[in-house]
Amino acid sequence: MTSVQLLALLPFMLLATASIIVILLIAFKQSHTVIQVTGFLMMCSVILAMWYVRDVLPVAVLPLLVVDGFAAIFTGMIIFSVLVVGLFSFIYFEEREENPKEYYILLFLSTLGAAVLTISRHFISLFIGLELLSVSLYALIAYLRTRNNAVEAGLKYLVLAAVSSAFLLFGMALIYMETGSMEFNAIAQKTGTTLSPLFVTGVGLMVVAIGFKLAIVPFHLWAADVYQGAPAPVTSFIATVSKIGVFAVLLRFGQAVHLQANSLAFTIFAALAILSMIAGNILALRQDNIKRLLAYSSIAHFGYLIVAFLPGNEAGVEASMFYLLAYSITTLVAFGIITLLSTRERDAEKLEGYRGLFWRHPILAAVLTVALLSLAGIPLTGGFIGKFAVLTSGVQQGLWAPVIVLVLTSVVGIYYYLRILTTLFAEAPSIAKKEKVLHPFFYNAMYAALIVLAVILLGIGVFPSGVMNGIKEFLAIGGQ
């Protein structure tokens, strides 16, 4: 391995080191606070390293990995999300019955898995990254192991993820059998423009696994239960980091083998997108549990994202990146507020508990309002620009069916987001007396982080050009 390759892998090595450092800190019996702060600094250093190495990109670390601008953007988003998730975790796990320290090892390991997904250009690294992500997630979901909901969710995820991994492996085997290679670019060269039936079958089997991880209909059955059962910070991790990683690898694979050029594969993805948008929005309509509601809304959102994946061109990639950025910030804000309002015994997941939140915590209610408006795609928020970019990329390619479904289902979506909003501003049942704030430093840090995130969300909604140019600049680095 040359020094340039090592330099390009520096952020990922730092990320891997973070988990080992946490293990060492636990071995030396350091406190939760020390581990939290060290983890925070390590994640910051990963982002700095990514910024530092961007001049040498793109670097291919043959045959498994390639670090380019594309990977840098997605890794940046992943690490950013983990920073926020880590901040949320402190109060949540400090107050719970379990020892919170191993949580950080698993958190950083699964982040490593997601980051490996963004740089993988080979089936082997894809599979190992995906397994690293899901094996850590099994334990993270069931982390509060005395709670029945958490154990049920963890077991459900374990069984279904194992089955989906089997599908993935079989699909890879079929593609390997057809092309004799497991590297994306080599596969593209072998297949040319026309894809054989065996190849498309292999891709179809892989789509089962990818669809499972992204919770696309009809592979979405786990989503609501796992979102509900997992601890709130872990849920936000599943909703952002794991999906960003998997979507990145799907995007890279699609670009490499020109998946969208094949009419059968194109039809499959279009059908998945339409199904997800319809089913996700309809299932969310009657939900009274806010975590389940966000699960169904995430299914719908990934339906929208697949619409941006369908054109298979630069505009689609840029649109999906912007959409993912806005979506992950929004989701982090929403789950951050759930974390902040959760009590020791249970997560704040009942919609009833949010009645009159505005009169108790006006700032939190305002932040949640921004997040919900962004999820609904109301102008002046990041969510609107994201949806607009997705629509533009779809319309340019004349994908009328998915685009029309997108618009119609967005209208349906506004109904249930506004339902939460009306609850927030409704008359409070009784003004509960203010509870004493535990861990004031982390409480205030979290409060500040939520406000900053909401401001960013409004900022990219009002001035999207800065972010868009940034994405274009990074994509230009990693030119194929």
Add this chain to the structure above:
Amino acid sequence: MNVLFYLSSAIAIAATIMVITRYKPIHALLYLVVSFMAVAMIFLSLGAPFVAVLEIILYAGAIIVLMIFVVMMLNLGSETAQQEKEWLLPKVWLGPSILSLVLLGEIIYLLLRSGTGNASFIFIDSKKVALSLYGEYIIAVELTGFLLMAGIVGAAHIGKHKKKHLHRFLQEEEVSTKIEVRSTKPEDEKQTKPVAYKP
């Protein structure tokens, strides 16, 4: 060579179906061992003896270790041996044995016809495996290490026994042992006191 491949594949599939339809875990494990041996046979017939041996050592070997653990933990005595004899009906061991015998036949066939094998496939020995693992795929090996770490940390957390902190009134056993200790002390004093007062 194709016949061998299909035969071992059929055995692998049959054994695996038996694994998931057995009600008793040990019976399922028997079939699982056969399934792994069949997969090893597939590797062998494809010209990868090293991977075949690894398959036997790592997977089949691990299961044997598991069985030994079960036997150890149950702490069986002499009367269970009698019970075991009654339970070990032919229908339990006949299936796995027949499948294993077929595999054995395949290996004997392969050994006897050695030297006349066609060279249509590449022979993969341990050196080639090592070179590719620690050469171009070194990052994959390292990442697998992290994967194992995730598995171990996760399993350790989920399986950890929590220390019970009982209230002191609830700690009956400890309290009763303390009382016993106290009650023995005066007796000792009684025995020693007369001796002490005599002079």
